[in-house]
Amino acid sequence: MSCLLVNEVFWSLQGEGFFTGRPAVFIRLQGCYVGCPYCDTRYAQTIDSTLQYPQSAELFHKKQNTSLYFTIESNWLAEEIAKRSKHKTLAIITGGEPCRQDLTDLTQDLSKRGFYVQIETSGTEAIHCYESTWITLSPKAKPVLPVNWQKANEIKLPVRNTQDIARYEQELSKVPREKISLQPVSCDPQATALCVQVCQERNWRLSLQIHKYIGIL
Numbered sequence: 001m002s003c004l005l006v007n008e009v010f011w012s013l014q015g016e017g018f019f020t021g022r023p024a025v026f027i028r029l030q031g032c033y034v035g036c037p038y039c040d041t042r043y044a045q046t047i048d049s050t051l052q053y054p055q056s057a058e059l060f061h062k063k064q065n066t067s068l069y070f071t072i073e074s075n076w077l078a079e080e081i082a083k084r085s086k087h088k089t090l091a092i093i094t095g096g097e098p099c100r101q102d103l104t105d106l107t108q109d110l111s112k113r114g115f116y117v118q119i120e121t122s123g124t125e126a127i128h129c130y131e132s133t134w135i136t137l138s139p140k141a142k143p144v145l146p147v148n149w150q151k152a153n154e155i156k157l158p159v160r161n162t163q164d165i166a167r168y169e170q171e172l173s174k175v176p177r178e179k180i181s182l183q184p185v186s187c188d189p190q191a192t193a194l195c196v197q198v199c200q201e202r203n204w205r206l207s208l209q210i211h212k213y214i215g216i217l
Ligand code: SF4
Pocket: 032, 033, 034, 035, 036, 038, 039, 040, 041, 042, 095, 096, 097, 122, 140, 141
């Protein structure tokens, strides 16, 4: 049993990567020191005990993006998610940088309740999770731990320009092509055109943030 710092829990569709379009419950953990300039979840970065709520079911009803977070025991969290979910589909653990925290218990607790669990990580921390967990590695502003390139089930690379691809050329050359997708940052048109071109050249996959195009969470 372990306790986790959790910013919010909500139900939506996975908008990116391999599982695009699948209904999912998102569990956003608090805390990140990676410092990406294009981060769209800055509210989930800061860990400051004055921002803590007492344990509360309010976690499931956050109306706006705030840095307030809860400390939750993983088994309780998994049980509450199971009770509130219409279907046992995909459970996505994201952040912040979720792997700052040991995810072994939460991934196991969710898996045992019938969810298929996915972690979205920048790869900067050691990944501790249950064996069946799907790991999406999204290399960002800080170096990826070498072991995480092998652990990942998919590589989803955020792209603003050609340097973002060149920076990881060596590592990407060792990854099977079907695991790799390029994702334009912030739906930027120039980045999108670049990703389309490179995906065609390299036989990689394009990942668009469809939730932003259709206006859902
Ligand atoms: S790793 Fe994710 S949460 Fe952390 S700064 Fe980068 S985009 Fe934001």
